[in-house]
Amino acid sequence: MDVVPPEEGWETDPFNLVEKDGKLYGRGAVDNKGPMMCWINAIEAYQATKTELPVNIKFIIEGMHEVGSEGLGRLMLTKKKTFLKDIDFVCINDTSWAGMKKPSVSYGTRGLLYFSVSVEGLSKDLHSGEYGGAVVEPLADLIFLMNSLQDHNGRIQVPRIHDDVLQVTPEEERVYKSVTLDVEEMRREVGANKLAHKEDKVRLLMHRWRFPSISYHGIEGAYSGPGGKSIIPAKVVGKFSVRLVQHMQTERATMKITEHLEKAFKLRKSPNRLDIQVLTSTSPWSENPMTPHYTAARKAIKHAYQIEPDLVREGSTLPICNLMHEMTEGKSILLLPLATRADGVHASNEKMDLKRYILGVKVIAGYIYELSLV
Amino acid sequence: MDVVPPEEGWETDPFNLVEKDGKLYGRGAVDNKGPMMCWINAIEAYQATKTELPVNIKFIIEGMHEVGSEGLGRLMLTKKKTFLKDIDFVCINDTSWAGMKKPSVSYGTRGLLYFSVSVEGLSKDLHSGEYGGAVVEPLADLIFLMNSLQDHNGRIQVPRIHDDVLQVTPEEERVYKSVTLDVEEMRREVGANKLAHKEDKVRLLMHRWRFPSISYHGIEGAYSGPGGKSIIPAKVVGKFSVRLVQHMQTERATMKITEHLEKAFKLRKSPNRLDIQVLTSTSPWSENPMTPHYTAARKAIKHAYQIEPDLVREGSTLPICNLMHEMTEGKSILLLPLATRADGVHASNEKMDLKRYILGVKVIAGYIYELSLV
Structure with missing residues (x-):
C-alpha cells in the first residue's frame, strides 16, 4: 500500500513488520500503513467497547500516490454524486509533524x-x-x-x-512566532553551515509555507x-x-x-x-484553521498527548487537497499527521514508533468523538 | 594505434581495412594510421626509386594520445639529450584541414x-x-x-x-581574410540557425583561433x-x-x-x-609561419595539389606541440594535416579518401625533399 521500493541499507526484511526497541520497522510503517491502521484500530476500539461510532466514516485509501495517483481524479469525479456526496469533513494522514517533538495540524500546502x-x-x-x-x-x-x-x-x-x-498580518506573525521550530536542529538535519534568512525562525517558516x-x-x-x-x-x-x-x-x-x-x-x-x-x-491549498473542525482535531491531540499542537502549513504540494476541495465543494480539509520525519519516510529502516502508533490510535478515536460534538 | 573504441553504426568491420568507392574504411583510417602510413610509404618510394633520403628522419609514434598520453612527457624528458637531440624541424600529422576542400598548414593551437x-x-x-x-x-x-x-x-x-x-594587426587581418572558410557550410555542419559574430568570416576565424x-x-x-x-x-x-x-x-x-x-x-x-x-x-602554442620550414611544407602541398594551402591555426589544444617546443628548445614545429574533418575522426565509418591518401604520400615525399633545400 502506497510505498516506494526499498533501497539498500535495510537491517530487517522491509516487507515483514519487525518490532525492535519499541519501534515497528518495515517499508510503509509510517508512510502510510501505520497511520492508516490507526484509523482501523480506533474503529476496532469503538467496536470492542461496544460504543456506537458517533459519526459516519468513509475511507479513500490510495495505493498509487507514489506513482502519481494516476486515475484517482477521474475515479473520484465519477463518484462525486454518490460515494463522495454529503461529506462534511476531510482528514488526510499523509504528512509528518512539522518538528520532531511536538504534534502539529496542517492547514495549507504550497x-x-x-x-x-x-x-x-x-x-x-x-x-x-x-x-x-x-x-x-x-x-x-x-x-x-x-x-x-x-x-x-x-x-x-x-x-x-x-x-x-498576501501581506503578513500582525496576527499571522503572532501565529508563526508561536510555532515550535528548533532552527539549530533543522540546520544540523540538512547539514548546512547556515540556513537561509539569517536563521530567523519566523522568516524561515514563512519562506517554507507562505x-x-x-x-x-x-x-x-x-x-x-x-x-x-x-x-x-x-x-x-x-x-x-x-x-x-x-x-x-x-x-x-x-x-x-x-x-x-x-x-x-x-x-x-x-x-x-x-x-x-x-x-x-x-494549485496551492489552504484552509481556515479557526473552525470547529480544526478545534476538534486539536482537542483530540491534546487528549492523547497532553499538549497543544502547532498549527502549521506544508512547504510541499499535495494535489489530493485540491482534489478533495473540488470534490466536496469546499468542505473543510485538515492534514492530521501522526508521526515525525525522523521515522524515515521513503528511507531505509523506515519505522513507526510504537508509542506514537498507539497515541495515533488515540488521536483518531478522540478526533471521531470530538467531531460528533461539532 | 591511437584510436578510440568503435561505437555503433559501422557498416564494415572497423578493424579490417576495407576499400570501397575509392575510400579506405576502418577505425583509425584517418586518425591516425593513414597519415602515419603516408610517411612510411614516402620513405618506401625513396627506397624503391633508389633515391637516398636527403634528410634524417626520426619518428615519434604515440599510441596513447586518446587516453591522455600518460607517461609521454616523462619518457621524452629522459630522451631529451639523446634521441631528441639535434632535431631541426618538427612535423605533426594529427589534425585535419581547416575546411573541406583546401589543404592547410597550422601554426598555432589554443x-x-x-x-x-x-x-x-x-x-x-x-x-x-x-x-x-x-x-x-x-x-x-x-x-x-x-x-x-x-x-x-x-x-x-x-x-x-x-x-x-594581442591587438589584431592589419597584416593579420589580411591573412585571416585570405583563409578559405565556407561559413554556410560550417553553419550547416553544426546545424545552427546562425553562427556567432554575425557570421562574419574573419571574426569567426579569429574567435576560433586567436x-x-x-x-x-x-x-x-x-x-x-x-x-x-x-x-x-x-x-x-x-x-x-x-x-x-x-x-x-x-x-x-x-x-x-x-x-x-x-x-x-x-x-x-x-x-x-x-x-x-x-x-x-x-598553454597555447604558436609559431611564426613565415619561415623556410613553413615554406617547404607549403611548396610540398603545392607540388601534390597544385594549390596554395591556407595558413591557419587550430581552435583546439594539442599538448604535444608545447612538449615538442620544450624538448627541442624552440625548434620550428608545424602541423601538416593530410585529410579533412569529413573523414569521420572518432566517428563510425571513419575513412580516408584513397586519392587524398596517395596525395598525402606525395605531400610528405615533397616535404622531405623541400626540407633538404632549406
Missing part, C-alpha cells in the same frame, strides 16, 4: 509549477576546442535564463510574481559525469520549480514566468530555440 | 584551462517542497557563478583576462535525467573551460578566473562552500 526549459541550437554535440567561440552555446543561454529568475537572497525576480502574495520559492533541480543533456569532457552540448533542458502560495494562481504564475524567460531570451539575441514546458501544475 | 567548480552546502539532497525557501541552494550559487563568466555575446567577463591578448573563448560543459551532482525530480542537490560541480591564445599564460589566467569566481561568490554571502579545481592546464 502549489507547484515544475518547469522544463529547453534551449536547442546545434544538430549534435560539438568539440569545444574546434568550435568554442564560433557558436552560440545553448548551455550559456540556459544558465543565463535560470540565473535571471532569482536574486542573491533567493527572491524570485519574475516581475509582478509577488502581486498575489512565500513562493524557487528551486533549481538540474540540467538534462549537458555533461553530468565526473572529470572533464570537452563538449558543447547541442540541446540542454533546465529543470526548476516554483512553489506557489495561497492566492497565487497556476495559470497566471505560469504566464508571468514564461513571459519573463522569453523576454530575457530575446535580450540575448540568441539564434537558438527556446521551448518552455510545464511538467506539473498544482 | 591552450586550455578546464575548470571544475564545486559548491557544497548540504549533507544530502533535500526535497524542494519541504525545504525550498529555507536553504541556500548550492545549484543557485553555481548557476550564478557560471553565468557571471560571460556576457550576452560570449565575451569573457573576468577582469583583465584579455590583457595579454581570441579566448569560454564553453560550458555541464553540471555534475544535479538532476540530469528526463522528466522532473523535486530535489535540491546537496553538492554540484560545474564544468567549464577557457581556451587560451598566444601570449596568455595558464597560471595568470587561472589566477584571474579563480579570483573573479571567489569575489562573485563572496558577493552572494552564501553559507555554502566553494572549491575551484583546474582539471587541465595547457
